[in-house]
Amino acid sequence: MPTYSQIVWSGAMAMLMGLLIGLERQHSQKADEPLFAGFRTFPVITLTGFLAGLLAKAGFIWVLPVAMAGVCAVAVAAYYVTAQGQHKGATTEFVAILAFVLGALTAFNFVIPAATFAVVTTLLLSIKAPLHRFAEKIQEEEIYAILKFGIVTVIVLPLLPNRTFGPFQVLNPRLIWLMVVLISAVSMVGYALMRFMGARHGIAVTGMLGGLASSTATTFGLSQKAREAEDSLAKFFALGIVIASTIMFLRMLILTFVVDPHLGRALVVPIMAPALAGVGIALYLWLKKPGTQSEAGLRVRNPMDLWTAIKFGLLFAVVLFVSRAAFQYFGSSGVYIAGALAGMTDVDAFTISAARLGQENVLAASTANASILLAGAMNTLVKGGIAAVLGGRALRRVIIPLFGILFFAALVSCIVVART
Known part of the structure; x- marks a missing residue:
């Protein structure tokens, strides 16, 4: 049995949840609307x-369903009286039933989940x-x-086996499909950010978020959008x-540090050259702001191209498969291949493997770091090709x-690293 202090604490939390929801409902009430x-x-x-x-925990189990039925009956009756034949929403009545459930959850020691639901409910109500x-x-x-996107993420992805198959045990169906999900997610997020934040800020944020997961997938997604958008937006997509x-x-630097801090320290200076070059180019593109008609030219037709994601x-x-085969057959000399x-x-996978x-x-440390830099250089070259081919003529002129x-x-x- 819970102690007296536990009962008081849980009861106080239940009351605070009710006060929070009630405050929002009172505040959002219209002057001529019955509450x-x-x-x-x-x-x-x-x-x-x-x-x-x-009372249900104490053995009077019937009290809980009876009380629940009573609250539901009062909510239905209140809606019938206040609606009076008008087209009136039933949000407050449904929230009242939810409030009863949240109070009951606190009695069963689910205080944190109940409080979380109360806060989320209040947030949803306040942003009507x-x-x-x-x-x-x-x-x-x-x-x-x-x-x-829901189908490829929620239905297909969990059904795929999360283990390797085939020669060299390198093909993982879930990992491969995860790349499809990743490109689809970048495409969806980029589309949403461009619509609600504008082209310049939306695409920049998409690049930041996408770069944390996969810059290649981000390049695919943004290049698709660039082809569908106006030519004046090419600098934004670039x-x-x-x-x-x-x-x-x-x-890549962080991953190397995680696997081998000594190798990571040796990689800091060499990898700063392309990183600082990228920062300089990004600042140049950000400060070189086109006219206001460029923002107005955003017309992206397809929020998500699933077939392109599957091809990737x-x-x-x-x-x-080919990269693993090259390393398998050529040994350490094949690490560059x-x-x-x-x-x-x-x-990412190659960076971790090489480290x-x-x-x-x-x-050797120099060979490992040089191969990591080569992978980054080739990835940069490939992404430039992806953007040039998929992004259309305007993006191609900027990106090359x-x-x-x-x-x-x-x-x-x-x-330089390979020769040291």
Whole structure:
């Protein structure tokens, strides 16, 4: 049995949850609208649920369903009286039933989950106007895109086996499909940010977030959008791609540090060359702001191109297999081949593998770091090609010279490290 102090604490929390929800309902009430429950009634409802839960725990199990039925009956009656034939929402009445459930949960020691639900519920209630504006703006194709993303993420991904198959035990169906999900997510997030933050800020944030996960997937997603958008937006899309690529070099450095701090320290200076070049290019693109008509020119038709994402997933699987085969057959001398091939998709797995080989003294430190830099250089070259081919003529004109600078900086660092 709970102690007296525990009962008081849980009861106080139940009352505070009711006060929070009731305060929001009272505050959002219109002057000419009757209110079923407000700042005083909601704490009473949560306390009723709490007491009913306590009695149920004490052995009077029937009290809880009876009290629940009573609250539901009162809510239905209140809606019938206040609606009076008008088209009136039933939000407050449903929230009253939820408040009773939250109060009961606190009696069963689910205080933290109940408080979390209370805060989230209050938040949803308080942003009614923005939610309605969002619902009015959303288009049919955007709903379909959300459904497609839900299918590939929630339904397909968990069904795939999370183990390796095939020669060299390198093909993992879930990992391959995860790349499809990642590209789809970048495409969806980028689309949403561009719509609600504008092209310049939305694409920049997409580049930052996407670069933390996969700069290659981000390049794919942003290049698709660039082809569909106005030519005047090419610099914005180039900015997002450059930001993602710059973050990639920093991500490679962090991964190397995690696996082998000694190897990571040796990589700091060489990898700063392409990273600082990327920062400089990004600042140049950010400060060179086009006219206001560029922002108005944002017209992206397809929120998510699933087939392009699937093609990238298949390419990822092929390159993963070939790079592992190169290392398997050519040994340490093939690490550069493996790095170049791994750079065609994404560099994280190769960075970890090369750093681990360096840590185990299978590779010399200079060889391990040079192969990591080569993977980054090749990945930069491939992303430049992706943007040039998928992004259309306007993006191609902007991206080729900029990525030429990034590639040259990474390649020079690779050659210098390899010769030391």
